Amino acid sequence: MNVYDSERIAMGLGSLHYEITPSIEKADLIIVNTCAIREKAEQKVYSFLGRLAGLKKKKPDLIIGVGGCVAQQEGAKILERVPYLDLVFGTHAIGRLPGAIQSIVSKKYRVVDTQMSDEIKEPDIADGLYDEGKVTRFVTIMQGCDNFCTYCVVPYVRGRETSRNPENVIKEIRSFVESGVKEVTLLGQNVNSYGMKEGLCTFPQLLRRINDMDGLLRIRFTTSHPKDLSEDLIHAFKDLNKLCHHIHLPIQSGSNRILKRMNRKYTREIYLEKVDQLRNTCPGIAITSDIIVGFPGETTSDFQKTLDLIGTVEFDGLFAFKYSDRPNASAVRFENKVIEDEKKERLKVVLDLQDQFTVRKNNTLKDSIQSVLVEGFSKKQNRINNQNNSQNTQWTGRTSTNKIVNFFDGDDTDSRADNLTGRLVDVRILQTFSHSLWGEINGKQPISIGLRGEKSYVA
Ligand code: SAM
Ligand code: SF4
Numbered sequence: 001m002n003v004y005d006s007e008r009i010a011m012g013l014g015s016l017h018y019e020i021t022p023s024i025e026k027a028d029l030i031i032v033n034t035c036a037i038r039e040k041a042e043q044k045v046y047s048f049l050g051r052l053a054g055l056k057k058k059k060p061d062l063i064i065g066v067g068g069c070v071a072q073q074e075g076a077k078i079l080e081r082v083p084y085l086d087l088v089f090g091t092h093a094i095g096r097l098p099g100a101i102q103s104i105v106s107k108k109y110r111v112v113d114t115q116m117s118d119e120i121k122e123p124d125i126a127d128g129l130y131d132e133g134k135v136t137r138f139v140t141i142m143q144g145c146d147n148f149c150t151y152c153v154v155p156y157v158r159g160r161e162t163s164r165n166p167e168n169v170i171k172e173i174r175s176f177v178e179s180g181v182k183e184v185t186l187l188g189q190n191v192n193s194y195g196m197k198e199g200l201c202t203f204p205q206l207l208r209r210i211n212d213m214d215g216l217l218r219i220r221f222t223t224s225h226p227k228d229l230s231e232d233l234i235h236a237f238k239d240l241n242k243l244c245h246h247i248h249l250p251i252q253s254g255s256n257r258i259l260k261r262m263n264r265k266y267t268r269e270i271y272l273e274k275v276d277q278l279r280n281t282c283p284g285i286a287i288t289s290d291i292i293v294g295f296p297g298e299t300t301s302d303f304q305k306t307l308d309l310i311g312t313v314e315f316d317g318l319f320a321f322k323y324s325d326r327p328n329a330s331a332v333r334f335e336n337k338v339i340e341d342e343k344k345e346r347l348k349v350v351l352d353l354q355d356q357f358t359v360r361k362n363n364t365l366k367d368s369i370q371s372v373l374v375e376g377f378s379k380k381q382n383r384i385n386n387q388n389n390s391q392n393t394q395w396t397g398r399t400s401t402n403k404i405v406n407f408f409d410g411d412d413t414d415s416r417a418d419n420l421t422g423r424l425v426d427v428r429i430l431q432t433f434s435h436s437l438w439g440e441i442n443g444k445q446p447i448s449i450g451l452r453g454e455k456s457y458v459a
Contacts, residue, residue, distance in 0.1 A: 002068060002188050004138040005094060006033045008123050009067065012098050025055065029063045029101065036153050037067035039324035044068050049082050056084040063104055065089060067097070068159040070319040073327060075114045090114035091143075091158050095121035102306040116159045122168050135375045135422045136218075137181050141206070142168050142188035146197075147225065149252075150334070152261045153291060153326035154189055163195045167205050173210060174384075182422050182432040183373055184210070191221050192228035217424060218373055218400070222248045227265045229274050234268060237282035245282055246316075246402040249274070250290035254309030255302035258295055261334070268309055269387035275313055286401035287317040291350055294323045294343030296334035303346055310353055315360055316401065318354040322347050362403070362432040369442050370405060372397040372427045379404040395420055397427075404436040405429070 009031055010020060021027050032048060035041040045066070056062050065087035066078055072090035079085055086104050089097055093113040100111045120143060144159040145152075173184050186206075188194060194203040201209075203221075210219055219242045224233070226249055236243055249271075253259050256267045278285050291306060309320070322343040330396045338346075378396040396406050407427045409420070431438040 001138070001140060002033050002035055004140050004187060005068065005091075006031075007138075008094050009033065009073050009097060011123065012094065013101070016086055016098050016101060024441075028064070030055075031065045031067055034066060034068035034070035036157055036326070037354060038321060039326070042070050046081070049085065052085060063087065063101065065097075065101075067091075067094070069153065072114055072116075072157040073153065076112045079110055079112060086110055088112045088114065090116065092116045092121070105303070118162050120162055120164050122164070122170065130172055133179075133421075134181055134257055135373065136183040136185065137176050138185050138187050139169060139173055139176070140164070140187045141191065145189040146193075147190060147265075148263060148330075150261065150331040151295060151323060151326065151329055153329055156328040158189070161190070161193065161197060163198055163200055163266050166195070166201050166209065169206065170209060170213075173216070174215065176397050177213060177215040180422060182216065183220065184216065186210075186219070186221040188221075189223060190225040190228060192224050192230065192233060201230065201282055202230075203205065204230070204236045207233075207236050207240055207243060211242045216242060218242055218244050220244045220246065220402070224249050226251065226274055231277070234274075234277050234281050237278070244402065245284060245401040246280060246286040246288070246400065248288045248290075249278075251309065251313075252290060252292050253295060253298070253302065254306035255298070256305075258298055258302050261331075262292075262295060268305070272309075272312065284401070286403070287313065288317040288319070288402075289313075289315050291320040292323050293320060293346035293350055294338035294442055296337055297336040298323075298336065303349075307349065307353060310350065310357070314357045314361070315354065316403075317358055318350065320350045320354070321348055337373060359432075359434050362434065362437060365403070365429045365437060366432050368429050369426050370399045370403075370429055370437070370439070371424055372399055372405045372407065374425060376421050380406070397425075399437075405439055407439040407441060409441045 013029070018029055024030065030052060032045060034045045049064075049066070053062055056064060064084065065088045066085060067089045069091060071078065071088045075088060075090070078088050087110070089101055089111070090102060090113060093100070096113055100113055103109050103111055112139065142161060142163040144161045144233065145154045146161040148155050176184065191203050194206060195201050208218060219240070224247055229249065237247075251268075251271055252262055252264060254268050259267060273285060278287065282302060291310075293303065293306070321340070374395050374397040376396060378394040380394050393409050394406060395409065396404065398404055405427055426442040427439040428439050428442045429439040
Protein backbone atom coordinates (compact mmCIF):
# COMPACT_ATOMS: atom_id res chain seq x y z
CA MET A 1 0.00 0.00 0.00
CA ASN A 2 2.83 2.37 0.79
CA VAL A 3 4.46 1.61 -2.55
CA TYR A 4 1.23 2.65 -4.29
CA ASP A 5 0.93 5.76 -2.10
CA SER A 6 4.58 6.67 -2.80
CA GLU A 7 3.87 6.44 -6.52
CA ARG A 8 0.89 8.78 -6.09
CA ILE A 9 3.07 11.18 -4.09
CA ALA A 10 5.67 11.14 -6.86
CA MET A 11 2.95 11.73 -9.48
CA GLY A 12 1.57 14.71 -7.54
CA LEU A 13 5.02 16.22 -7.13
CA GLY A 14 5.60 15.67 -10.86
CA SER A 15 2.83 18.23 -11.42
CA LEU A 16 5.10 20.75 -9.63
CA HIS A 17 7.95 19.67 -11.95
CA TYR A 18 9.87 17.74 -9.32
CA GLU A 19 11.75 14.71 -10.62
CA ILE A 20 13.02 11.66 -8.77
CA THR A 21 16.75 11.67 -8.02
CA PRO A 22 18.71 8.55 -7.04
CA SER A 23 20.95 10.71 -4.84
CA ILE A 24 19.53 11.95 -1.55
CA GLU A 25 22.29 14.62 -1.35
CA LYS A 26 20.99 16.21 -4.56
CA ALA A 27 17.35 16.29 -3.45
CA ASP A 28 15.53 19.62 -2.97
CA LEU A 29 12.62 17.80 -1.34
CA ILE A 30 12.61 14.59 0.69
CA ILE A 31 9.37 12.79 1.54
CA VAL A 32 9.53 9.99 4.11
CA ASN A 33 6.50 7.74 3.64
CA THR A 34 6.00 5.86 6.90
CA CYS A 35 4.47 2.69 8.34
CA ALA A 36 3.07 2.40 11.89
CA ILE A 37 1.97 -1.23 11.83
CA ARG A 38 4.59 -2.34 14.33
CA GLU A 39 6.65 -0.43 16.87
CA LYS A 40 9.89 -1.22 15.06
CA ALA A 41 8.66 0.38 11.81
CA GLU A 42 7.84 3.56 13.74
CA GLN A 43 11.25 3.65 15.45
CA LYS A 44 12.93 3.43 12.04
CA VAL A 45 11.19 6.66 10.96
CA TYR A 46 12.81 8.69 13.73
CA SER A 47 16.25 7.21 13.17
CA PHE A 48 15.97 7.97 9.43
CA LEU A 49 14.83 11.55 10.15
CA GLY A 50 17.80 11.93 12.50
CA ARG A 51 20.12 11.12 9.61
CA LEU A 52 18.58 13.96 7.54
CA ALA A 53 19.61 16.67 10.07
CA GLY A 54 23.06 17.05 8.49
CA LEU A 55 21.61 17.47 5.00
CA LYS A 56 19.26 20.23 6.15
CA LYS A 57 22.16 22.04 7.83
CA LYS A 58 24.18 22.00 4.60
CA LYS A 59 21.17 23.00 2.50
CA PRO A 60 18.70 25.14 4.49
CA ASP A 61 16.19 25.36 1.58
CA LEU A 62 15.80 21.58 1.54
CA ILE A 63 12.16 20.66 2.28
CA ILE A 64 11.61 17.55 4.42
CA GLY A 65 8.15 16.02 4.81
CA VAL A 66 6.76 12.99 6.63
CA GLY A 67 3.69 11.20 5.25
CA GLY A 68 1.81 7.95 5.86
CA CYS A 69 0.59 6.23 9.00
CA VAL A 70 3.13 7.59 11.53
CA ALA A 71 2.32 11.12 10.26
CA GLN A 72 -1.39 10.42 10.69
CA GLN A 73 -0.87 8.99 14.17
CA GLU A 74 1.53 11.58 15.57
CA GLY A 75 0.56 14.75 13.64
CA ALA A 76 2.13 17.98 14.96
CA LYS A 77 4.05 16.03 17.64
CA ILE A 78 6.59 15.05 14.94
CA LEU A 79 7.25 18.75 14.18
CA GLU A 80 8.03 19.28 17.87
CA ARG A 81 10.31 16.28 17.99
CA VAL A 82 12.10 17.08 14.69
CA PRO A 83 12.69 20.87 14.57
CA TYR A 84 14.02 20.91 10.98
CA LEU A 85 10.93 19.15 9.57
CA ASP A 86 8.73 21.26 7.22
CA LEU A 87 5.69 19.08 6.67
CA VAL A 88 3.56 16.33 8.21
CA PHE A 89 0.80 14.94 5.99
CA GLY A 90 -1.54 12.10 6.85
CA THR A 91 -2.89 9.13 4.90
CA HIS A 92 -5.80 11.10 3.40
CA ALA A 93 -3.76 14.17 2.48
CA ILE A 94 -1.79 12.87 -0.51
CA GLY A 95 -4.06 14.69 -2.97
CA ARG A 96 -3.42 17.98 -1.13
CA LEU A 97 0.36 17.53 -1.02
CA PRO A 98 1.25 19.75 -4.04
CA GLY A 99 -0.67 22.65 -2.44
CA ALA A 100 1.13 22.12 0.88
CA ILE A 101 4.53 22.15 -0.85
CA GLN A 102 3.65 25.39 -2.65
CA SER A 103 2.76 27.01 0.70
CA ILE A 104 6.05 25.89 2.22
CA VAL A 105 8.07 27.22 -0.73
CA SER A 106 6.30 30.57 -1.04
CA LYS A 107 5.34 31.38 2.54
CA LYS A 108 7.96 29.39 4.47
CA TYR A 109 5.22 27.81 6.61
CA ARG A 110 5.55 24.53 8.42
CA VAL A 111 2.46 22.51 7.48
CA VAL A 112 0.49 19.77 9.28
CA ASP A 113 -2.39 18.17 7.35
CA THR A 114 -3.92 15.10 9.01
CA GLN A 115 -7.52 15.71 8.03
CA MET A 116 -9.39 12.50 7.20
CA SER A 117 -12.45 12.01 5.05
CA ASP A 118 -14.65 9.10 3.98
CA GLU A 119 -14.39 10.21 0.38
CA ILE A 120 -11.59 8.90 -1.74
CA LYS A 121 -9.54 11.47 -3.62
CA GLU A 122 -9.05 9.81 -7.00
CA PRO A 123 -5.50 9.85 -8.40
CA ASP A 124 -5.19 12.34 -11.23
CA ILE A 125 -4.26 10.11 -14.14
CA ALA A 126 -3.65 13.25 -16.24
CA ASP A 127 -0.52 13.86 -14.12
CA GLY A 128 0.97 10.93 -15.99
CA LEU A 129 2.89 7.97 -14.70
CA TYR A 130 6.19 8.81 -13.15
CA ASP A 131 7.72 5.46 -13.93
CA GLU A 132 6.92 4.05 -17.35
CA GLY A 133 8.03 0.58 -18.39
CA LYS A 134 6.91 -1.33 -15.30
CA VAL A 135 5.53 -4.83 -15.83
CA THR A 136 3.61 -5.08 -12.61
CA ARG A 137 1.86 -2.44 -10.52
CA PHE A 138 -0.20 -2.05 -7.36
CA VAL A 139 -3.70 -0.58 -7.49
CA THR A 140 -5.46 0.38 -4.28
CA ILE A 141 -9.16 -0.47 -4.64
CA MET A 142 -10.25 0.56 -1.14
CA GLN A 143 -8.92 2.47 1.84
CA GLY A 144 -9.22 1.99 5.60
CA CYS A 145 -10.65 -0.85 7.62
CA ASP A 146 -13.73 -1.46 9.81
CA ASN A 147 -12.60 -4.69 11.46
CA PHE A 148 -10.82 -3.40 14.55
CA CYS A 149 -8.67 -6.42 15.27
CA THR A 150 -7.54 -5.68 18.81
CA TYR A 151 -3.80 -5.50 17.99
CA CYS A 152 -4.11 -3.32 14.91
CA VAL A 153 -3.54 0.39 14.32
CA VAL A 154 -4.90 0.47 10.74
CA PRO A 155 -8.50 1.57 11.49
CA TYR A 156 -7.10 4.53 13.48
CA VAL A 157 -4.53 5.69 10.95
CA ARG A 158 -6.26 4.81 7.67
CA GLY A 159 -9.85 5.53 8.71
CA ARG A 160 -13.12 3.77 7.84
CA GLU A 161 -13.31 1.28 5.01
CA THR A 162 -14.23 3.02 1.75
CA SER A 163 -14.18 1.40 -1.69
CA ARG A 164 -13.23 3.16 -4.89
CA ASN A 165 -15.77 3.28 -7.65
CA PRO A 166 -15.16 0.30 -10.01
CA GLU A 167 -15.17 2.63 -13.05
CA ASN A 168 -12.23 4.58 -11.58
CA VAL A 169 -10.36 1.37 -10.77
CA ILE A 170 -10.87 0.07 -14.31
CA LYS A 171 -9.83 3.43 -15.81
CA GLU A 172 -6.63 3.43 -13.78
CA ILE A 173 -5.77 -0.15 -14.70
CA ARG A 174 -6.47 0.60 -18.37
CA SER A 175 -4.04 3.52 -18.26
CA PHE A 176 -1.43 1.23 -16.68
CA VAL A 177 -1.98 -1.42 -19.38
CA GLU A 178 -1.61 1.24 -22.09
CA SER A 179 1.78 2.10 -20.58
CA GLY A 180 2.90 -1.55 -20.84
CA VAL A 181 1.83 -3.01 -17.47
CA LYS A 182 1.00 -6.74 -17.67
CA GLU A 183 0.07 -7.55 -14.08
CA VAL A 184 -1.83 -5.67 -11.40
CA THR A 185 -2.09 -6.41 -7.68
CA LEU A 186 -5.34 -5.09 -6.22
CA LEU A 187 -4.87 -3.77 -2.69
CA GLY A 188 -7.14 -3.37 0.29
CA GLN A 189 -7.01 -4.36 3.98
CA ASN A 190 -9.91 -6.70 3.31
CA VAL A 191 -10.57 -6.95 -0.42
CA ASN A 192 -13.33 -9.51 0.21
CA SER A 193 -15.63 -6.80 1.47
CA TYR A 194 -14.95 -4.51 -1.51
CA GLY A 195 -17.99 -2.48 -2.57
CA MET A 196 -20.39 -3.98 0.00
CA LYS A 197 -20.88 -0.91 2.16
CA GLU A 198 -21.41 1.39 -0.81
CA GLY A 199 -23.51 -1.13 -2.76
CA LEU A 200 -21.06 -1.01 -5.66
CA CYS A 201 -20.20 -4.38 -7.23
CA THR A 202 -18.76 -7.34 -5.31
CA PHE A 203 -15.05 -8.13 -5.38
CA PRO A 204 -15.49 -11.21 -7.65
CA GLN A 205 -17.55 -9.05 -10.04
CA LEU A 206 -14.75 -6.47 -10.13
CA LEU A 207 -12.24 -9.27 -10.80
CA ARG A 208 -14.34 -10.51 -13.73
CA ARG A 209 -14.33 -7.07 -15.33
CA ILE A 210 -10.58 -6.73 -14.91
CA ASN A 211 -10.09 -10.25 -16.26
CA ASP A 212 -11.77 -9.16 -19.51
CA MET A 213 -9.26 -6.38 -20.10
CA ASP A 214 -7.21 -6.87 -23.27
CA GLY A 215 -3.46 -6.56 -22.82
CA LEU A 216 -3.44 -7.51 -19.14
CA LEU A 217 -1.91 -10.92 -18.42
CA ARG A 218 -2.23 -11.42 -14.69
CA ILE A 219 -4.23 -10.28 -11.67
CA ARG A 220 -3.27 -10.63 -8.02
CA PHE A 221 -4.83 -9.25 -4.87
CA THR A 222 -4.11 -8.82 -1.20
CA THR A 223 -5.31 -9.01 1.59
CA SER A 224 -8.16 -11.43 2.03
CA HIS A 225 -9.76 -11.70 5.47
CA PRO A 226 -10.70 -15.35 6.18
CA LYS A 227 -14.06 -14.38 7.71
CA ASP A 228 -15.22 -12.85 4.40
CA LEU A 229 -13.71 -15.30 1.91
CA SER A 230 -16.77 -16.20 -0.19
CA GLU A 231 -17.40 -19.27 -2.36
CA ASP A 232 -17.74 -16.90 -5.30
CA LEU A 233 -14.19 -15.65 -4.74
CA ILE A 234 -12.87 -19.19 -4.27
CA HIS A 235 -14.45 -20.16 -7.62
CA ALA A 236 -12.86 -17.14 -9.30
CA PHE A 237 -9.51 -18.97 -8.99
CA LYS A 238 -10.88 -21.67 -11.27
CA ASP A 239 -12.98 -19.48 -13.58
CA LEU A 240 -10.78 -16.46 -14.29
CA ASN A 241 -7.84 -17.29 -16.52
CA LYS A 242 -5.79 -14.23 -15.47
CA LEU A 243 -6.22 -14.61 -11.73
CA CYS A 244 -2.97 -15.94 -10.28
CA HIS A 245 -3.02 -19.11 -8.24
CA HIS A 246 -1.96 -17.56 -4.97
CA ILE A 247 -3.87 -16.29 -1.96
CA HIS A 248 -2.51 -14.50 1.08
CA LEU A 249 -4.88 -15.49 3.87
CA PRO A 250 -3.64 -14.27 7.27
CA ILE A 251 -4.52 -16.63 10.14
CA GLN A 252 -2.65 -14.73 12.93
CA SER A 253 -3.01 -17.57 15.49
CA GLY A 254 -3.97 -21.25 15.56
CA SER A 255 -5.70 -20.93 18.94
CA ASN A 256 -9.43 -20.15 19.01
CA ARG A 257 -9.02 -18.47 22.39
CA ILE A 258 -6.43 -16.05 20.98
CA LEU A 259 -8.38 -15.51 17.73
CA LYS A 260 -11.32 -14.43 19.87
CA ARG A 261 -9.18 -12.02 21.90
CA MET A 262 -7.84 -10.67 18.60
CA ASN A 263 -11.44 -10.09 17.39
CA ARG A 264 -10.75 -12.01 14.18
CA LYS A 265 -14.30 -13.45 13.96
CA TYR A 266 -13.35 -16.92 12.66
CA THR A 267 -12.09 -20.12 14.25
CA ARG A 268 -9.23 -22.38 13.22
CA GLU A 269 -11.85 -24.91 12.03
CA ILE A 270 -13.45 -22.33 9.70
CA TYR A 271 -10.00 -21.35 8.44
CA LEU A 272 -9.04 -24.97 7.72
CA GLU A 273 -12.33 -25.50 5.91
CA LYS A 274 -11.59 -22.51 3.64
CA VAL A 275 -8.12 -23.88 2.93
CA ASP A 276 -9.70 -27.21 1.89
CA GLN A 277 -12.22 -25.45 -0.35
CA LEU A 278 -9.45 -23.44 -2.00
CA ARG A 279 -7.32 -26.53 -2.63
CA ASN A 280 -10.27 -28.60 -3.90
CA THR A 281 -11.33 -25.82 -6.29
CA CYS A 282 -7.88 -24.83 -7.45
CA PRO A 283 -5.38 -27.67 -6.92
CA GLY A 284 -1.85 -26.36 -6.54
CA ILE A 285 -2.94 -22.93 -5.32
CA ALA A 286 -0.23 -21.34 -3.16
CA ILE A 287 -1.39 -20.22 0.26
CA THR A 288 0.62 -17.80 2.37
CA SER A 289 -0.27 -16.28 5.72
CA ASP A 290 0.59 -13.92 8.59
CA ILE A 291 1.20 -15.01 12.18
CA ILE A 292 1.56 -12.88 15.29
CA VAL A 293 3.52 -14.54 18.11
CA GLY A 294 3.33 -13.44 21.74
CA PHE A 295 -0.09 -11.79 21.61
CA PRO A 296 -1.05 -10.77 25.20
CA GLY A 297 -2.12 -13.89 27.10
CA GLU A 298 -0.72 -16.37 24.51
CA THR A 299 0.25 -19.45 26.55
CA THR A 300 2.62 -22.19 25.42
CA SER A 301 -0.46 -24.31 24.72
CA ASP A 302 -1.93 -21.54 22.47
CA PHE A 303 1.42 -21.25 20.72
CA GLN A 304 1.54 -25.03 20.22
CA LYS A 305 -1.85 -24.79 18.46
CA THR A 306 -0.35 -22.25 16.04
CA LEU A 307 2.54 -24.61 15.29
CA ASP A 308 0.08 -27.44 14.83
CA LEU A 309 -1.95 -25.37 12.36
CA ILE A 310 1.18 -24.45 10.38
CA GLY A 311 1.96 -28.17 10.17
CA THR A 312 -1.57 -29.01 9.07
CA VAL A 313 -1.82 -26.39 6.33
CA GLU A 314 1.81 -26.50 5.12
CA PHE A 315 1.80 -22.91 3.85
CA ASP A 316 3.87 -21.89 0.83
CA GLY A 317 5.23 -18.98 2.85
CA LEU A 318 4.64 -17.13 6.11
CA PHE A 319 5.17 -13.63 7.43
CA ALA A 320 5.58 -13.89 11.19
CA PHE A 321 5.76 -10.98 13.61
CA LYS A 322 6.35 -10.44 17.33
CA TYR A 323 3.31 -8.72 18.81
CA SER A 324 3.90 -5.06 19.65
CA ASP A 325 1.54 -2.60 21.39
CA ARG A 326 0.13 0.03 19.03
CA PRO A 327 -1.44 3.33 20.10
CA ASN A 328 -5.26 3.17 20.39
CA ALA A 329 -5.44 -0.58 19.63
CA SER A 330 -7.37 -2.22 22.48
CA ALA A 331 -4.83 -5.01 23.13
CA VAL A 332 -2.57 -2.32 24.64
CA ARG A 333 -4.76 -2.64 27.73
CA PHE A 334 -4.77 -6.47 27.79
CA GLU A 335 -3.05 -8.20 30.68
CA ASN A 336 -0.46 -10.99 30.66
CA LYS A 337 1.91 -9.47 28.12
CA VAL A 338 4.47 -11.97 26.83
CA ILE A 339 8.07 -10.99 27.59
CA GLU A 340 10.35 -9.96 24.73
CA ASP A 341 12.72 -12.96 24.99
CA GLU A 342 9.81 -15.39 24.83
CA LYS A 343 8.38 -13.60 21.76
CA LYS A 344 11.81 -13.77 20.11
CA GLU A 345 12.06 -17.48 20.82
CA ARG A 346 8.52 -18.19 19.51
CA LEU A 347 9.24 -16.21 16.35
CA LYS A 348 12.32 -18.30 15.69
CA VAL A 349 10.43 -21.56 16.20
CA VAL A 350 7.70 -20.47 13.74
CA LEU A 351 10.19 -19.35 11.09
CA ASP A 352 12.31 -22.52 11.40
CA LEU A 353 9.21 -24.71 11.10
CA GLN A 354 7.93 -22.82 8.06
CA ASP A 355 11.34 -22.95 6.37
CA GLN A 356 11.07 -26.73 6.22
CA PHE A 357 7.74 -26.52 4.39
CA THR A 358 8.92 -23.76 2.05
CA VAL A 359 12.01 -25.74 1.09
CA ARG A 360 10.01 -28.97 0.67
CA LYS A 361 7.35 -27.24 -1.49
CA ASN A 362 9.96 -25.58 -3.67
CA ASN A 363 11.78 -28.91 -4.09
CA THR A 364 8.67 -30.48 -5.61
CA LEU A 365 8.98 -27.94 -8.46
CA LYS A 366 12.39 -29.25 -9.56
CA ASP A 367 12.29 -30.33 -13.25
CA SER A 368 8.81 -28.86 -13.69
CA ILE A 369 8.00 -26.26 -16.34
CA GLN A 370 6.64 -23.01 -14.93
CA SER A 371 4.98 -20.15 -16.74
CA VAL A 372 6.87 -17.03 -15.63
CA LEU A 373 5.95 -13.39 -16.18
CA VAL A 374 9.31 -11.74 -16.80
CA GLU A 375 9.84 -8.57 -14.75
CA GLY A 376 13.30 -7.72 -16.10
CA PHE A 377 16.96 -8.57 -15.62
CA SER A 378 17.84 -10.48 -12.48
CA LYS A 379 19.83 -8.62 -9.80
CA LYS A 380 22.90 -10.58 -10.89
CA GLN A 381 22.36 -9.52 -14.51
CA ASN A 382 22.11 -5.87 -13.48
CA ARG A 383 25.54 -6.20 -11.86
CA ILE A 384 26.91 -7.80 -15.05
CA ASN A 385 25.38 -4.99 -17.16
CA ASN A 386 27.05 -2.41 -14.97
CA GLN A 387 30.38 -4.07 -15.69
CA ASN A 388 29.58 -3.96 -19.44
CA ASN A 389 30.20 -7.65 -19.55
CA SER A 390 28.41 -9.35 -22.42
CA GLN A 391 27.32 -12.74 -21.10
CA ASN A 392 24.20 -14.84 -21.47
CA THR A 393 21.26 -13.01 -20.04
CA GLN A 394 19.70 -13.78 -16.67
CA TRP A 395 16.13 -12.74 -16.12
CA THR A 396 13.78 -12.63 -13.19
CA GLY A 397 10.02 -13.08 -12.87
CA ARG A 398 7.33 -14.87 -10.91
CA THR A 399 5.19 -17.94 -11.29
CA SER A 400 1.43 -17.66 -11.01
CA THR A 401 1.92 -19.03 -7.47
CA ASN A 402 4.12 -15.99 -6.71
CA LYS A 403 7.46 -17.80 -6.54
CA ILE A 404 10.47 -15.83 -7.73
CA VAL A 405 12.25 -17.50 -10.64
CA ASN A 406 15.66 -16.38 -11.88
CA PHE A 407 16.55 -17.93 -15.19
CA PHE A 408 19.00 -18.06 -17.94
CA ASP A 409 17.78 -17.72 -21.52
CA GLY A 410 19.75 -20.74 -22.69
CA ASP A 411 20.93 -19.02 -25.85
CA ASP A 412 24.69 -18.98 -26.38
CA THR A 413 24.64 -15.58 -28.05
CA ASP A 414 24.21 -12.33 -26.19
CA SER A 415 20.45 -12.04 -26.40
CA ARG A 416 19.80 -8.98 -24.31
CA ALA A 417 18.39 -7.47 -27.51
CA ASP A 418 15.59 -10.07 -27.28
CA ASN A 419 13.83 -8.27 -24.50
CA LEU A 420 11.72 -10.74 -22.59
CA THR A 421 10.46 -8.16 -20.08
CA GLY A 422 6.68 -8.29 -19.82
CA ARG A 423 6.36 -11.66 -21.55
CA LEU A 424 5.11 -14.98 -20.26
CA VAL A 425 7.77 -17.63 -20.82
CA ASP A 426 8.00 -21.31 -19.94
CA VAL A 427 10.96 -21.99 -17.67
CA ARG A 428 12.33 -25.40 -16.73
CA ILE A 429 13.23 -25.38 -13.03
CA LEU A 430 16.74 -26.74 -12.49
CA GLN A 431 17.47 -25.77 -8.88
CA THR A 432 15.38 -24.71 -5.91
CA PHE A 433 16.29 -22.51 -2.94
CA SER A 434 14.27 -21.40 0.07
CA HIS A 435 13.25 -18.05 -1.39
CA SER A 436 13.65 -18.49 -5.13
CA LEU A 437 13.89 -20.95 -7.98
CA TRP A 438 16.53 -21.16 -10.69
CA GLY A 439 15.95 -22.37 -14.22
CA GLU A 440 16.42 -22.17 -17.91
CA ILE A 441 14.04 -21.08 -20.64
CA ASN A 442 12.39 -24.17 -22.07
CA GLY A 443 13.63 -24.29 -25.66
CA LYS A 444 12.00 -22.57 -28.60
CA GLN A 445 8.53 -21.57 -27.56
CA PRO A 446 5.61 -19.36 -28.37
CA ILE A 447 5.33 -16.44 -25.99
CA SER A 448 2.08 -14.68 -25.37
CA ILE A 449 2.51 -10.94 -25.60
CA GLY A 450 -0.81 -10.34 -24.00
CA LEU A 451 -3.17 -9.38 -26.77
CA ARG A 452 -5.81 -12.05 -27.28
CA GLY A 453 -4.85 -14.56 -29.93
CA GLU A 454 -1.47 -12.98 -30.63
CA LYS A 455 1.75 -14.86 -30.18
CA SER A 456 5.37 -14.04 -30.78
CA TYR A 457 8.28 -16.47 -30.91
CA VAL A 458 11.72 -16.38 -29.40
CA ALA A 459 14.60 -18.61 -30.36
N1 SAM B 1 -5.60 -6.49 6.77
C1 SAM B 1 -4.76 -7.61 6.85
C2 SAM B 1 -5.45 -8.73 7.63
O1 SAM B 1 -6.44 -8.55 8.25
O2 SAM B 1 -4.91 -9.79 7.65
C3 SAM B 1 -3.45 -7.33 7.52
C4 SAM B 1 -2.92 -6.01 7.55
S1 SAM B 1 -1.53 -5.64 8.54
C5 SAM B 1 -1.06 -4.26 7.60
C6 SAM B 1 -0.28 -6.84 8.17
C7 SAM B 1 0.06 -7.76 9.29
O3 SAM B 1 0.76 -7.08 10.31
C8 SAM B 1 -1.08 -8.40 10.00
O4 SAM B 1 -1.65 -9.47 9.29
C9 SAM B 1 -0.47 -8.84 11.30
O5 SAM B 1 0.05 -10.14 11.21
C10 SAM B 1 0.67 -7.84 11.49
N2 SAM B 1 0.39 -6.92 12.61
C11 SAM B 1 -0.58 -5.99 12.68
N3 SAM B 1 -0.55 -5.37 13.87
C12 SAM B 1 0.46 -5.92 14.58
C13 SAM B 1 0.99 -5.71 15.88
N4 SAM B 1 0.47 -4.83 16.72
N5 SAM B 1 2.04 -6.46 16.27
C14 SAM B 1 2.58 -7.38 15.45
N6 SAM B 1 2.13 -7.62 14.21
C15 SAM B 1 1.07 -6.91 13.78
FE1 SF4 C 1 -5.90 -4.50 10.87
FE2 SF4 C 1 -7.70 -6.42 11.22
FE3 SF4 C 1 -8.20 -4.40 9.56
FE4 SF4 C 1 -6.40 -6.24 8.90
S1 SF4 C 1 -8.58 -6.59 9.19
S2 SF4 C 1 -6.17 -4.03 8.74
S3 SF4 C 1 -5.48 -6.72 10.85
S4 SF4 C 1 -7.95 -4.26 11.76
